[in-house]
Amino acid sequence: MAQSCDALTAPNTQWNFCPNIAAAYLFLVLFAITTITHVFQAIFYKKAYCWVIIISGLAQTICYIFRVLSIKNPAVFGDYAAWFILILIAPLFTNAFVYMVMGRMVWNYISAAKIFRITAWRLGTLFVVLDVFAFIIQVYGAASASGNNQTTAQVLKGLHIYMGGVGIQQAFILLFFVFAFKFHRTYLAESRHTTTANSPLPLLYTLYTVLILITIRIIFRLCEYSQGLNSKIPNHEAFQYCLDSLPMFLALVLLNIIHPGRVMAGKESNIPGRKERKSKQLYTKTDRESLGENLQVLSA
Structure with a gap:
């Protein structure tokens, strides 16, 4: 505990509480394991689009590398800012991957290859573009909030911008659920008359679960700074581990277990280019x- 508390008592420390370095090491290892697994799965199943989920895992692994460095060097602003920004934006890549997978599911399992008149190749692109829009807002807000020598008002302004981006992200997720439910109903209706080698339902339920985990994280992030910088939530890291890092780790693991490349195997399952x-x-x-x-x- 004494080593961890050095982060709080050191001169010019960036920390407002005493961080647990053991927990940081634990999640560093956990994210590294699931990320390495995703790399091998992407190679094994020959799915180039899996680079998106790899980036998500890699960003969260690097986040905890910088968190460990920041705990050991509490006065270094760069290390603190790096983990602070990465932990806020990395899960957006998991979100984008879900959208990309759904587009491929529509291509492989819906006879018309479209949902609500939106084709499979445009569906994934549409939601990824929306995700990028939310990403830009969140990056801007997180970067503004983590700037050096910022006043409390400037930090809060940056965090409110970030929270706005998070709210937009959740709105897009709710819209995506409408398309996912439509896919679900259409597939069930068509499957009464046709058979498929691999049912998409386990993967679909996995996507539902991943989005619920992302929603849990979003609700946490919206609540985190709603009462200012000195509220209980941001100054007790147990909330962050239980309601942010753990759900995002579980999301990556679920996509390891029910990997899209296993459900939609082979080159023929890929959406062809224009x-x-x-x-x-x-x-x-x-x-x-x-x-x-x-x-x-x-x-x-």
Whole structure:
């Protein structure tokens, strides 16, 4: 405990409470393990789009590297600012990955390859763009709040901007749930007449759970500074570990267990690029299946 409390008593310390270095080391290791697993899974399943979830895990791993460094060097502003910003923005990549996976699920499991008249390749792109919009706001707010020699008013202004970005992120998540539920209903209706090799339902339930975990984190972040810098929540790190880092770690682990590359395996499950879709007239699941049947006939 004495070593941890040095972070609070050191001259020019950046800390307002006594951080637990053992907990920081623990989550550093946990995030590193799940991130390395995601790297191997992306290579094994040959899914290039998995770089997004790898970035999420890597950012959260680096976050805890800087947190450990900041605890050991409490007067160094750069280390403190790095972990502070990374822990706020890293989960957005997990959110974006969920959107990308849903677009691929629509392509692979819905005959028309669209939901609410939005095609599979545009669905994922649309929500990723919205996620980037929330990301920019959150980065700006977090960077403003973590600036050196900031007044309390300036820090609070930055945090309020960040909280606005978090609120926008949650609004997009709620909108996404509408599309996810529509996918769910459409798939169940179509599956009565057709069969698929791998059911998307385990992956869909995983995405639901991941979004719920992200929502828990968002609610925590909205409450964290709602009463100012001196409220109980930001000055007790147990809240951060239980309501931010733990949910985000569980989200990464769930996507390790039910990996999209295992459910939607093979190159044929990838959404073709614009040129390929146009040249081969691949706009629906039926088009893709017809092309496969024609190729089998020609090869025979």
